[in-house]
Amino acid sequence: xxxxxxxxxxxxxxxxxxxxxxxxxxxxxxxxxxxxxxxxxxxxxxxxxxxxxxxxxxxxxxxxxxxxxxxxxxxxxxxxxxxxxxxxxxxxxxxxxxxxxxxxxxxxxxxxxxxxxxxxxxxxxxxxxxxxxxxxxxxxxxxxxxxxxxxxxxxxxxxxxxxxxxxxxxxxxxxxxxxxxxxxxxxxxxxxxxxxxxxxxxxxxxxxxxxxxxxxxxxxxxxxxxxxxxxxxxxxxxxxxxxxxxxxxxx
Amino acid sequence: xxxxxxxxxxxxxxxxxxxxxxxxxxxxxxxxxxxxxxxxxxxxxxxxxxxxxxxxxxxxxxxxxxxxxxxxxxxxxxxxxxxxxxxxxxxxxxxxxxxxxxxxxxxxxxxxxxxxxxxxxxxxxxxxxxxxxxxxxxxxxxxxxxxxxxxxxxxxxxxxxxxxxxxxxxxxxxxxxxxxxxxxxxxxxxxxxxxxxxxxxxxxxxxxxxxxxxxxxxxxxxxxxxxxxxxxxxxxxxxxxxxxxxxxxxx
Numbered sequence: 466x467x468x469x470x471x472x473x474x475x476x477x478x479x480x481x482x483x484x485x486x487x488x489x490x491x492x493x494x495x496x497x498x499x500x501x502x503x504x505x506x507x508x509x510x511x512x513x514x515x516x517x518x519x520x521x522x523x524x525x526x527x528x529x530x531x532x533x534x535x536x537x538x539x540x541x542x543x544x545x546x547x548x549x550x551x552x553x554x555x556x557x558x559x560x561x562x563x564x565x566x567x568x569x570x571x572x573x574x575x576x577x578x579x580x581x582x583x584x585x586x587x588x589x590x591x592x593x594x595x596x597x598x599x600x601x602x603x604x605x606x607x608x609x610x611x612x613x614x615x616x617x618x619x620x621x622x623x624x625x626x627x628x629x630x631x632x633x634x635x636x637x638x639x640x641x642x643x644x645x646x647x648x649x650x651x652x653x654x655x656x657x658x659x660x661x662x663x664x665x666x667x668x669x670x671x672x673x674x675x676x677x678x679x680x681x682x683x684x685x686x687x688x689x690x691x692x693x694x695x696x697x698x699x700x701x702x703x704x705x706x707x708x709x710x711x712x713x714x715x716x
Numbered sequence: 717x718x719x720x721x722x723x724x725x726x727x728x729x730x731x732x733x734x735x736x737x738x739x740x741x742x743x744x745x746x747x748x749x750x751x752x753x754x755x756x757x758x759x760x761x762x763x764x765x766x767x768x769x770x771x772x773x774x775x776x777x778x779x780x781x782x783x784x785x786x787x788x789x790x791x792x793x794x795x796x797x798x799x800x801x802x803x804x805x806x807x808x809x810x811x812x813x814x815x816x817x818x819x820x821x822x823x824x825x826x827x828x829x830x831x832x833x834x835x836x837x838x839x840x841x842x843x844x845x846x847x848x849x850x851x852x853x854x855x856x857x858x859x860x861x862x863x864x865x866x867x868x869x870x871x872x873x874x875x876x877x878x879x880x881x882x883x884x885x886x887x888x889x890x891x892x893x894x895x896x897x898x899x900x901x902x903x904x905x906x907x908x909x910x911x912x913x914x915x916x917x918x919x920x921x922x923x924x925x926x927x928x929x930x931x932x933x934x935x936x937x938x939x940x941x942x943x944x945x946x947x948x949x950x951x952x953x954x955x956x957x958x959x960x961x962x963x964x965x966x967x
Contacts, residue, residue, distance in 0.1 A: 468929060470719040559965045566965070574880040624916075628879050628966035629825040631959050632897045632917025634924065636881070646883045649931065665875075665931065666883025673885065674925030677944055678719060680900065680916065693928055708882050714810045714817070715879035715966050 466692070471498065472678040473687040481518040485601070486608030488516075489687055498689055500615035505690035506605065507675035510623040510638055511581070511592055512686040513601050519593040521549060539563050546580060549591055553578035558716055570594055572707040573638065574716070575625040595621065598639025599702045606641040618642035618695060621703070622672035624679075628715060635676030637668035640703040643695040645669075666706060667695070717943070722749065723929040724938035732769040736852070737859030739767075740938055749940055751866035756941035757856065758926035761874040761889055762832070762843055763937040764852050770844040772800060790814050797831060800842055804829035809967055821845055823958040824889065825967070826876040846872065849890025850953045857892040869893035869946060872954070873923035875930075879966060886927030888919035891954040894946040896920075917957060918946070 475492040479485060489508065493500060514520065528536070528548035535551070536544035540563040547565070554567040558574055569578035579594035595601055598621035606619045621639035626632075637645060645668035652663075675688035710716060726743040730736060740759065744751060765771065779787070779799035786802070787795035791814040798816070805818040809825055820829040830845035846852055849872035857870045872890035877883075888896060896919035903914075926939035961967060 466722065468721040468925075470721075470925075471717065561965055562963075564965065624914075627917075629959055629964060630887070630917060630920065630957050632915045632920065632957065634917050634921050647931075663875075664883045665927075666878075666881060666885050667928065669881065669883065670885050670924045670928050673921045674719075674721075674928065676916075677918065677921050677925065680898075706881050706883065708880055712813075713880060714812055714815065 468690070468692040470674055470678055471689045471691075472683070472685040473498070473689055474685065476512065476686050479512045479515045479686075481515060481520060483516045485512060485516040486605045487612075489605060490609060490612045492687065493689065500609060500613045500617055500689075501691075502616045503691075503694070504615060505618045505620065505643070505671060505693060505695070506609070507620045507622050507635075507672055507688045507690065508602075508605065509679055509686040510579070510595060510598065510621055513595045513598060513621055513639075514592045517595055517601070519595055521591050521593065523549075523589045523591060535560060535565070539565060546577070546582070546591060549580050549593070550578045553580060553593060568710075568716075570596075570638075571704050572710070575623070579623055579625075594623065594638070599641065599704070600639070602639040602641035602703075616642070616697060618697075620668050620672055620675075622675060622679075624676060635672040635679065637666075637672040637706055638703050640668050640701050640705075642697060642699075642701070643668065644698045644701055645703055645705045647695075667693075668703065669706060719941070719943040721925055721929055722940040722942075723934070723936040724749070724940055725936065727763065727937050730763045730766045730937075732766060732771060734767045736763060736767040737856045738863075740856060741860060741863045743938065744940065751860060751864045751868055751940075752942075753867045754942075754945070755866060756869045756871065756894070756922060756944060756946070757860070758871045758873050758886075758923055758939045758941065759853075759856065760930055760937040761830070761846060761849065761872055764846045764849060764872055764890075765843045768846055768852070770846060772842050772844065774800075774840045774842060786811060786816070790816060797828070797833070797842060800831050800844065801829045804831060804844060819961075819967075821847075821889075822955050823961070826874070830874055830876075845874065845889070850892065850955070851890070853890040853892035853954075867893070867948060869948075871919050871923055871926075873926060873930075875927060886923040886930065888917075888923040888957055889954050891919050891952050891956075893948060893950075893952070894919065895949045895952055896954055896956045898946075918944075919954065920957060 526545040528544035532548035536547040602619040647665040649663040777796040779795035783799035787798040853870040898916040900914040
């Protein structure tokens with residue numbers, strides 16, 4: 466009846482090329498956690514990116530004049546970081562007041578294209594967002610099924626800011642096994658009135674919840690979730706959480 | 717070590733004037749849940765608004781010509797609802813494509829000023845957002861301490877849409893007992909590098925997590941949280957989660 470989030474502690478510091486799905490299964494077993502059908506694993510984007518080699522040494526980045534100018538206009542950002550961000554950018558959404566918000570990847574909108582220096586392998590490296598977190602989530606889910614027999618959903622998450630609100634929360638980038646959105650339209654509320662507008666972003670809510678256990682100094686990159694009921698769905702994508710530009714009033 | 721969210725089932729259908737803090741304490745006891753220091757209660761805005769009489773009969777609402785025109789421009793919304801929304805509105809943020817997003821209350825930005833027909837007491841009523849959810853959270857926290865001796869934090873939540881993302885998640889409106897934002901600036905990451913940009917919106921993440929158990933047809937208005945470490949803080953407000961207009965790039 467309760468919904469239980471458990472931090473997985475024993476994951477080693479992940480290096481490029483490491484087999485992340487196997488490391489996760491191993492860490493779960495080492496913690497004595499026996500997976501069952503319906504469990505969910507939320508995996509922090511940072512370990513996904515590291516294992517997939519999405520790590521760049523800043524000294525190898527040669528900023529273009531445009532990146533240098535933008536870095537300066539933004540109040541003195543590192544031009545090499547701005548260069549990396551622009552390489553990941555489909556479209557600049559805002560570049561103001563020291564803040565660079567862009568559309569990246571399949572349409573994610575976030576600060577600095579998700580390029581991050583914190584918890585990167587060495588002081589002069591930056592970590593980029595994974596190229597296909599849906600695929601990574603699917604691989605983790607498949608490895609879990611092969612090694613343990615359990616049908617689990619997997620969410621790859623990252624920590625982002627939001628318009629209108631202070632502070633960061635975690636969002637779902639990649640999803641496997643479960644629908645990212647729970648569509649309640651057509652169902653009835655407690656008074657048997659039809660719910661018209663209720664599409665619940667369950668994968669984002671699960672990511673936000675797991676984020677409570679993933680503070681950056683905690684060393685927790687995987688959170689196990691038990692007790693949330695979801696329907697298995699084979700062909701899903703975290704892209705379902707991205708509002709198409711044509712429907713978005715805030716770009 | 718785990719973080720446990722438990723839905724509280726036995727709350728009656730709340731009516732205007734009902735003593736919500738006492739009803740919550742009673743429902744917790746009826747479920748055999750014994751509160752301890754450090755627990756958190758997340759309470760759905762809807763029961764707060766109902767108990768505080770923030771319910772309006774639509775047949776008593778006389779829309780102004782401006783509300784009628786806006787309702788029409790938005791593709792045929794109920795002009796009485798638009799009238800209610802505009803009465804709650806500090807500033808219209810967007811009125812396009814059938815969507816009316818406004819700044820309301822102390823600066824919350826959400827669709828329709830949070831005015832909602834679902835789970836309202838009768839088909840022709842609408843529920844408005846509470847006037848001072850911080851105060852309500854404080855009252856619930858005080859009643860819990862008086863009746864059980866436990867020091868708990870309380871969050872009043874509501875379900876809103878977001879820019880850039882599909883689907884709704886839950887946000888924190890009112891907060892008592894805990895800081896809504898966890899400020900990690902100055903702390904070190906796993907590689908002893910200083911975290912520069914990490915202010916974590918923990919009250920929003922807790923609200924989002926509780927929302928997983930508060931689907932509109934579930935009849936769950938209160939969720940109990942155990943296992944999240946927070947520091948007690950007497951003078952807090954959910955307003956800390958609202959980005960000031962002068963710092964917001966998306967209004």
